[in-house]
Amino acid sequence: MSEDQERWIRRFHPVSGAPVELVCFAHAGGSAAYWFALSKRLTPGVEVLAVQYPGRQERHREAPLTQLHTLADRIAAALPPGRPRIFLGHSMGASLAYEVAARHSRTPGGGPAALLLSGRRPPSRHRADADRLVDDRALLAKVRSLGGTGTGLLDDHEMLGLVLPVLRGDYQALASYEPTAGTPVSCPVVGLAGAEDPEAPPDDVGAWGEHTTGAFELRTYSGGHFFLTENFASVADLVHELLPLPA
Template identity: 40%
Template sequence: MNVGAHRTAPSANVVADGWLRRYPATAGVRRRLLVLPHAGGSAGFFHSWGTAFDSGTELLVARYPGRQDRLGDPCITAMDELADRVTEAILPFHDVPLSLFGHSMGASLAHEVALRLEHRRGRSPAALHVSSRRPPHRLTPRALHEQGDEALIEEVRRLGGTDESVLRDPDLREIILPAIRGDFTIVGTYGPRPADPVGCPVYAYIGDEDPGTSVEDMSAWSDVASGDFRLDVLPGGHFYLVEQHEPLLRSVLARLHPADDGPRLPRP
């Protein structure tokens, strides 16, 4: 059975002053998952996740400024500012258990948001899910943001996950480059930082052929886990989550539910 194959979610709506795309639960909200996209990514990349979970799970995806229908909003170029803004946006939605999932740059952001929720608001997430990104104490930032456009495009091409036709089209490149440069500025100026622990389980995911992050790197996320830690290694590269969509979501779904609650897959 395909994950979410039998669920039809209501249309997504934009909340929190434009910072979140919300896919409402189709029954009473019992838990939420906040997804934080990668550098250069957008909420649209995770649209298929909107119908992937059970009827009691609500999905929220961060909408970074400077892309899609936030194209006119200035890009944020510092991790701390971005984490502050996302934390403020998510606070009204922490009335039920809230888990965080971040891919690539989004993994670092998810860790920072988790720390802010705990240290500043006294609210621990239900779980921290991190994908395809070294933990804070193992980061070795690169100054790609200081190089020309071609260097940025080549790095995006190396990592994959972006339609090649977009990268080749001069007009489309002109639209997406400011967000890419802004996000690469965040990545290039963040870390290394201490392995500050979070008070929730940490679940890590990595493709076995990721060109920038190793299985050993991902296993070091255990240093920020004060409780349970698990690492899933799936076939694929930096964007393994495209080809391994269903296995990844099955793992995430199973971990959204406490042991006595159990995942409720959509009924046929």
């Protein structure tokens, strides 16, 4: 692995000769560790690569990037196309997965084999105003309302000092994000939605079908914005459905 890949990519369960890689992109405020359980479940048939954004865990001394397109450029450079891959992104990570896929798709045959886009509105339903928060109080209220793993850290004053700059940076990136125009991907896309998710209801997630020239499918699960956490087993099954992989 190159030095750039070592900074950006975590392999919790390395697999030699795996036929496909699943590249996972976390939500705003999230880290590569969010995908550990899914990585464990998919080993050894699929090697899971979890993207580690600046500003968190072992990259905590780095300032978070506040432009989503800059993040996508850096990730795309750290993951040169070449291997069979599926991209999976949740919330902010879905927009990032889409943008990295758009960059890889500029190289013939370089795009992912499939995109799994979870808990995020597509560009046609994009609402940047929903991510524009006036101050830290509004930001923390928003994050608490969404729930999810790690929300309890916001009540720890010491941990809050580490988490808050990351949240500020990620939400700044979301608020300023202007999606890549057109229909830049042609791979199959599966939209994943929580039936009770106010941030990305199933009807909105279903509009991802407008952003690929390939096949589209919507899958809806019970739960709110972080429905994915309770459904990693179903996601693992879905990965096996998309490609002829060993069960």
